[in-house]
Amino acid sequence: MQVTEAKFVKGFMKMCEDGCQMGWHERNGGNFSYRMREDETALIRENFSYEKDWAEIGTEVPDLAGEHFLVTGSGKFFGNVKTDPEGNLAVIEIDEEGTKYRILWGLKDGGVPTSELPSHLMNHQVKKKGTNGKHRVIYHCHPVHTIALTFVLPLQEEVFTRELWEMMTECPVIFPDGAAVIPWMVPGGKEIAVRSSQCMEDHDVVIWAHHGIFCSGEDFDQTFGLTHTVEKAAEILCNVLAMAPYKRQTIEPEGFRELAKEFGVNLQERFLYEK
Ligand code: 2HA
Ligand code: ZN
Numbered sequence: 001m002q003v004t005e006a007k008f009v010k011g012f013m014k015m016c017e018d019g020c021q022m023g024w025h026e027r028n029g030g031n032f033s034y035r036m037r038e039d040e041t042a043l044i045r046e047n048f049s050y051e052k053d054w055a056e057i058g059t060e061v062p063d064l065a066g067e068h069f070l071v072t073g074s075g076k077f078f079g080n081v082k083t084d085p086e087g088n089l090a091v092i093e094i095d096e097e098g099t100k101y102r103i104l105w106g107l108k109d110g111g112v113p114t115s116e117l118p119s120h121l122m123n124h125q126v127k128k129k130g131t132n133g134k135h136r137v138i139y140h141c142h143p144v145h146t147i148a149l150t151f152v153l154p155l156q157e158e159v160f161t162r163e164l165w166e167m168m169t170e171c172p173v174i175f176p177d178g179a180a181v182i183p184w185m186v187p188g189g190k191e192i193a194v195r196s197s198q199c200m201e202d203h204d205v206v207i208w209a210h211h212g213i214f215c216s217g218e219d220f221d222q223t224f225g226l227t228h229t230v231e232k233a234a235e236i237l238c239n240v241l242a243m244a245p246y247k248r249q250t251i252e253p254e255g256f257r258e259l260a261k262e263f264g265v266n267l268q269e270r271f272l273y274e275k
Helices: 009-022 038-047 117-130 142-149 157-167 189-201 220-243 251-264
Strands: 029-035 068-072 089-093 100-106 137-141 177-182 205-208 213-216
Touching: 009 029, 009 089, 009 137, 009 220, 029 117, 068 117, 117 189, 117 213, 137 220, 142 157, 142 213, 142 220, 157 177, 157 220, 177 189, 177 251, 189 205, 189 213, 213 220
Parallel strands: 177 205
Antiparallel strands: 029 068, 029 137, 068 089, 089 100, 137 213, 205 213
């Protein structure tokens, strides 16, 4: 089967397009990876070439040894994925030590996988273990309002989580573990990858101050929907803060406790502090 005929590739490409339409991928902004299932790899294996050299990942992901990923290319524009998937995407394989990768398909005009490959793979490693293999999608983008909030809110996950939850009733149901926040760091390397993957141990949302957001999920719809929900809550908060420095009324901690009971989610008390 042609790579672009496979259902997971179509889903991946659609999400690239949807993210662009949201305005989350200026120029080459953002990056995206999917941990392929064995049957999906088998389906398109006939298109793979094993001639490219192994290259250093820049970190270690031993629990991903032998795994295959569909990833966006470094410096490539999400907006070009639809018309030229083979020039902008790649299928990569991880070696037996989990320290190297090689390109099996794609990036036909040259190039390498996303500059955030260490963060993507370390996040995948944490999620593969922590969700019993259920999470397969790691998505990074640059949504305006989420980034804007990192200039005015304290960079504390309790504050970000609580403020976002208050903006839409369904937020705590959609991200009950809250949103982690990391301070500004140089992107692209192992240090930010380690920090992010530590946050992914107990969150599906990690906000990078003055940069963007990483979300993890089981499939494309869940992961995109999660990103959209966080960004929409952030947009409402930006609007509220632009109107007044305070809220006249809001959802109170007791309301969140009732919501948790009704919807069967566990909301940690540290997010429900008295203000
Ligand atoms: O430009 O988003 O974080 C790609 C990125 C790097
Ligand atoms: Zn980025």
